[in-house]
Structures are given as C-alpha cells and as structure tokens.
Amino acid sequence: MSGATLAQKIIARAAGREAAVPGEVVTADVDLAMIHDSGGPRRVEPILRQLGVGLWDTSKVVLISDHFVPGDTDEGARILRMTRDWALERGVEFHDGEGICHVVLPERGHLKPGMLVVGGDSHSPTGGAFGAYMFGVGATEMAGVLATGEIWLKVPETIMIEWRGLLGPGVLAKDIMLALCGRLGMDGGGYQAVEYVGEAITALSMQERMTLSNMAAELGAQAGLIAPDTKTYAFLRAAGAHMTEETSLRTDPGAALGAHHVFDASALAPQVAAPHSPANAMAVCEAPRTSLDLAYIGACTGAKYDDLKNAAAILKGRALASGMTLLVAPASRQDQARAAQDGIMGVFEDAGARLLPNACGICAGYGTDRLAAGSRCISSTARNFKGRMGDPSAEVWLASPFTVAASAVAGEIVDPRDYLTEREIA
Amino acid sequence: MGRVFLLGDDVDTDQLAPGQHMRSGIEAIAAHCLEAVRPDFAAGVCQGDVIVAGRNFGAGSSREQAAEALKHLGIAGVVAQSFAGIFYRNAINLGLPVLVAQTIDGIADGDHCVLDVDAAALTVGGSEIALEPIPDNLRRLLDDGGLVSHLKQRFAETRR
Numbered sequence: 001m002s003g004a005t006l007a008q009k010i011i012a013r014a015a016g017r018e019a020a021v022p023g024e025v026v027t028a029d030v031d032l033a034m035i036h037d038s039g040g041p042r043r044v045e046p047i048l049r050q051l052g053v054g055l056w057d058t059s060k061v062v063l064i065s066d067h068f069v070p071g072d073t074d075e076g077a078r079i080l081r082m083t084r085d086w087a088l089e090r091g092v093e094f095h096d097g098e099g100i101c102h103v104v105l106p107e108r109g110h111l112k113p114g115m116l117v118v119g120g121d122s123h124s125p126t127g128g129a130f131g132a133y134m135f136g137v138g139a140t141e142m143a144g145v146l147a148t149g150e151i152w153l154k155v156p157e158t159i160m161i162e163w164r165g166l167l168g169p170g171v172l173a174k175d176i177m178l179a180l181c182g183r184l185g186m187d188g189g190g191y192q193a194v195e196y197v198g199e200a201i202t203a204l205s206m207q208e209r210m211t212l213s214n215m216a217a218e219l220g221a222q223a224g225l226i227a228p229d230t231k232t233y234a235f236l237r238a239a240g241a242h243m244t245e246e247t248s249l250r251t252d253p254g255a256a257l258g259a260h261h262v263f264d265a266s267a268l269a270p271q272v273a274a275p276h277s278p279a280n281a282m283a284v285c286e287a288p289r290t291s292l293d294l295a296y297i298g299a300c301t302g303a304k305y306d307d308l309k310n311a312a313a314i315l316k317g318r319a320l321a322s323g324m325t326l327l328v329a330p331a332s333r334q335d336q337a338r339a340a341q342d343g344i345m346g347v348f349e350d351a352g353a354r355l356l357p358n359a360c361g362i363c364a365g366y367g368t369d370r371l372a373a374g375s376r377c378i379s380s381t382a383r384n385f386k387g388r389m390g391d392p393s394a395e396v397w398l399a400s401p402f403t404v405a406a407s408a409v410a411g412e413i414v415d416p417r418d419y420l421t422e423r424e425i426a
Numbered sequence: 427m428g429r430v431f432l433l434g435d436d437v438d439t440d441q442l443a444p445g446q447h448m449r450s451g452i453e454a455i456a457a458h459c460l461e462a463v464r465p466d467f468a469a470g471v472c473q474g475d476v477i478v479a480g481r482n483f484g485a486g487s488s489r490e491q492a493a494e495a496l497k498h499l500g501i502a503g504v505v506a507q508s509f510a511g512i513f514y515r516n517a518i519n520l521g522l523p524v525l526v527a528q529t530i531d532g533i534a535d536g537d538h539c540v541l542d543v544d545a546a547a548l549t550v551g552g553s554e555i556a557l558e559p560i561p562d563n564l565r566r567l568l569d570d571g572g573l574v575s576h577l578k579q580r581f582a583e584t585r586r
Contacts, residue, residue: 025561038489047574076449136512137512137516138489138516138519141516141573143574186482187436187482191510191514220485365445366448370446385438388445388486389445
C-alpha cells in the first residue's frame with residue numbers, strides 16, 4: 001500500500017485497525033455524538049427505553065436545540081420542553097437556543113482533528129472542516145450509537161477536490177460549492193469522502209471552510225474533509241479545545257483516490273442555483289433577469305460571522321430595493337454578539353432587515369416563518385428543494401452572502417462584484 | 427401484488443416528510459408524504475405498492491420519517507437506480523426494503539408488480555427485473571425487523 005487518505009487514517013484508528021481498505025465494512029468507536037431537538041431526545045428516548053439501556057458515555061454526547069427554536073408552535077414548544085427535561089435527566093451537555101448545532105459544536109471546542117463524530121443531522125459533514133470524520137445519521141441509528149458507542153461504516157474512497165490559485169474579489173466558498181453541485185451533481189459524492197485541497201482552500205478562513213464541508217451534503221458525500229493546519233488548531237484552541245498538533249492527519253501523497261478533480265479558483269465567478277436544486281448552478285452573469293421580493297441570510301451554511309460580515313460589507317450605507325424584505329438569522333448567539341460588537345448587526349438594522357432567532361429558521365421550514373405562495377427568494381442557505389422553505393410555488397435561488405446582499409439592494413439577482421468595486425473588501 | 431408509483435431523480439426527504447409537519451407524529455407526516463410533487467400519493471397508495479424511482483432517492487435531510495412515512499403507508503419497498511446514503515441506512519434501520527436497479531426503463535406508473543426481496547427481483551407485467559441484492563450485513567438488520575429489534579436481540583444475548 002502506497003499510503004492512506006485522511007479518511008482512511010481516521011476510520012482505521014476509530015475501528016482499531018492497522019488499515020482501512022475502501023469498500024470494506026468496519027465497526028468504529030464513536031468519539032462524539034451530536035444530537036438536536038428534532039431527531040434527538042423525542043426520537044431516541046423511546047428507543048433507549050425499549051432497549052432498556054442508558055447512554056454509553058454521557059461525556060461524549062452533546063445536545064443542541066435549533067430546529068424548533070424559538071418554540072413558535074404549541075408542538076414545537078412541547079418538543080423543546082421535553083428536550084430540556086431529557087438533558088437534565090440524562091446529564092447531557094445542552095446548548096439551548098445558542099445557535100445551529102453545526103456552528104455551536106466547534107465554537108464551544110467540542111471538535112478536534114482526527115475524531116470520528118456522528119451527528120443527527122444531514123449537514124454533519126461540516127465538522128470535516130476541522131479534520132474530523134463527521135457524518136449524519138437518522139434518529140434510530142443515533143439511538144444505536146447512544147446505546148453502544150459504535151457505528152458501522154463502509155470505508156469510503158476519497159474524491160479529492162483541488163482548487164488551484166486564489167478566489168477573486170467577490171467570490172466566496174459558497175460559490176465554490178454551488179459550482180461543484182452544478183458540475184458533479186447532487187449524487188457526485190456517491191456517499192464517499194470528499195477532501196478539499198489547494199491554495200484557495202488553505203487561504204480560506206475556518207468559517208468559509210465550514211461552508212465547503214457543510215455542503216458536501218449537497219454533493220451526496222458522507223464526509224467533507226479538510227486536513228488540519230495552523231488555522232485549524234488556532235481556531236479550536238481559541239474555542240477551548242485542548243489537543244496536540246498531529247502532522248500525520250493528512251492524505252499521503254501516494255494514496256489511492258477514487259477521483260481527483262482540479263479547478264482554477266481565479267476563474268470562478270459568483271454563482272446562483274435556480275429552483276429547485278443546488279445542482280441548477282450557473283454564473284450570476286448567465287442567470288435570467290429575476291426580480292425578487294425576499295432575501296434570506298440564514299442557516300449553518302450562510303449566517304456564520306464571516307457570512308454576516310460579507311453581507312454587511314455590501315449593505316453598508318445602502319438601502320433595500322423597494323418592496324424587498326431582508327431576513328437575517330445569525331447562525332449562533334456568539335457569532336451575533338461578535339457581529340454586534342463589530343457594527344455588523346447595526347448595518348442590518350440600518351438597512352431595515354428583520355432579525356430572526358439563532359436557529360435553523362426558514363431553511364428547515366419547521367416553524368411559522370415560511371415562504372408564501374408565489375414569493376421569490378434569494379437565500380444564503382444550502383437547499384432550494386420544492387416546498388422545503390414554504391409553499392411549493394415559492395421559488396428559492398441559492399447564492400453567497402455577497403450575492404444575496406447585493407440582490408436585496410437591487411431587487412433582482414445581480415453580480416455582487418459591481419457593488420464591491422467602490423470599497424475595500426473586508 | 428401491488429402497483430408501481432413511478433418517480434424521477436433526486437426525490438428529496440423534504441418531499442417525503444415535509445418540514446411543517448415534522449413537529450407531528452408519523453400519521454400526520456405520512457398524510458402529506460410527497461404532497462409537493464405527487465398530491466395523489468398518500469391517499470392513493472395501498473399495502474404492497476412499490477416506489478420505482480431514478481437516481482439519488484432520499485436526497486437531503488437525515489430525518490428518518492422520510493422512510494418511516496413510506497413504511498407507514500404500506501409501501502413494500504423502494505426500487506431506485508441509486509439512493510442517498512443517509513436515507514438508505516435509515517430505511518434498512520426501520521425495516522423498509524430498498525433495492526438498487528441498474529435500469530428502470532420500461533416500467534410505467536400504475537404497472538402491477540411484485541417485489542421479492544429474498545430473490546432481489548421486481549416482477550412487472552410478467553417480466554422479471556433483477557435487482558442488486560442487499561449487502562449481507564444490512565440483510566441481517568432487515569431480517570431482524572430493523573435496528574431496534576436487532577439491538578434488542580444483541581442486548582438480550584449479552585445479558586444472558
């Protein structure tokens with residue numbers, strides 16, 4: 001064997017093996033399990049009761065409420081209350097109303113490079129940005145993890161996605177992902193491991209890297225990895241994680257790959273994805289003229305501190321188009337507090353945006369805030385499936401925070417680069 | 427004997443288990459299953475019917491109610507050209523057979539059919555379509571009636 005991929009190394013270690021060969025089915029020890037209010041306590045507790053067992057290790061379980069926050073329906077409020085009671089009864093660490101699970105987990109120092117982590121949500125590949133092999137499962141499978149501390153995996157091949165050169169001004173990680181969804185399709189990841197490499201990836205901030213790993217879900221990959229570097233360790237240390245730097249946590253040069261795609265970052269233009277699939281991606285300049293009535297900055301994909309900062313860079317000193325509604329749901333309380341300190345929340349306020357809770361919000365389509373029939377929205381989220389965010393006749397266009405903000409000002413889909421030329425890009 | 431409900435590519439979990447009903451129990455979720463794309467589905471489906479679909483069936487969310495709703499409505503199994511990974515695991519964990527077909531050409535909506543999970547075959551209008559067998563490790567889960575029953579047996583054995 002001429003070397004191993006990062007995915008193989010993490011899985012082999014967690015499975016207690018010398019090596020993990022792609023295609024082989026292994027049972028791995030889980031280092032951390034993350035659950036939320038929708039697929040968490042209300043679904044797993046009845047199963048644990050049926051099995052007559054408790055949690056395999058309370059210290060390795062983190063619970064975060066985000067789907068039914070703020071409890072704006074009777075059933076949602078009841079689910080949140082049940083979630084709180086369960087956390088107390090089971091003695092599990094609980095982050096209640098502090099933000100979206102994929103953002104709260106690393107910001108509270110729970111993730112470390114090399115971990116094998118299971119999350120009860122499909123955007124769990126987000127943890128891959130920190131060099132953890134993190135993937136999503138349903139509630140029954142999660143109950144099995146909570147009862148046993150184990151999970152089976154088919155060792156994945158690695159699809160290496162290399163971005164050479166640097167992204168141009170006005171182009172973000174979200175544009176990379178929409179372009180990849182368009183190029184490779186929503187099943188291009190084939191439930192294998194995607195790994196992002198190259199100069200453009202190294203240059204990205206940790207939160208921008210999170211956007212890449214997060215949307216590995218939209219490529220149909222099991223995980224979306226980025227090898228840890230000095231930025232990774234600095235972010236996690238600041239978040240309170242204790243660890244030593246492991247230089248072996250990377251794909252060996254000679255490792256066999258399932259595929260290797262190479263792209264030129266400097267040639268990438270801002271993207272939008274037309275309704276009703278992220279794979280309907282195109283350069284903004286090629287999009288048909290599309291008027292809008294709603295712009296949404298939200299979700300684990302598109303409302304982290306860096307996303308808010310980028311949207312505000314365009315909105316500063318500008319007004320929304322007439323008839324335009326801008327909704328902003330910062331991904332975590334911590335990111336919102338930092339954005340408030342830096343004057344970013346003030347920019348949204350001045351622009352007349354309506355602020356929503358630090359939760360999944362309209363993206364999940366669970367609550368009372370939903371898109372009305374016939375509305376046309378541009379959104380910094382990950383999924384524009386028919387009917388997901390509201391009425392099936394509503395149209396959702398996906399784009400980067402830059403493009404969403406510029407389009408909110410213009411009242412139609414526009415290239416954000418025309419709005420950045422006059423000022424410094426933060 | 428059942429009928430084929432023929433669907434396209436990328437049938438997503440938001441269609442199978444719509445978000446605004448996720449706060450409810452499976453009865454209510456199932457009543458709205460596939461409503462956005464096939465409004466006649468929930469009311470029209472009968473015990474033993476089979477979903478035949480294109481690529482990437484079950485894309486999107488990890489919500490297992492997507493698979494549970496189909497089982498609740500009496501779907502005998504889903505035959506597709508490929509499945510999204512999390513949905514596939516959820517279906518097996520909940521005891522819903524999911525089988526891969528190389529091609530679904532020639533199968534029409536409403537065709538009478540029989541799904542034979544043991545033989546990995548779908549018989550449609552007299553002709554038999556070979557399906558890829560479910561891998562051994564997952565077949566054991568399915569035969570046990572899903573993950574919960576499987577784990578019950580495992581814990582019972584360790585307590586003995």
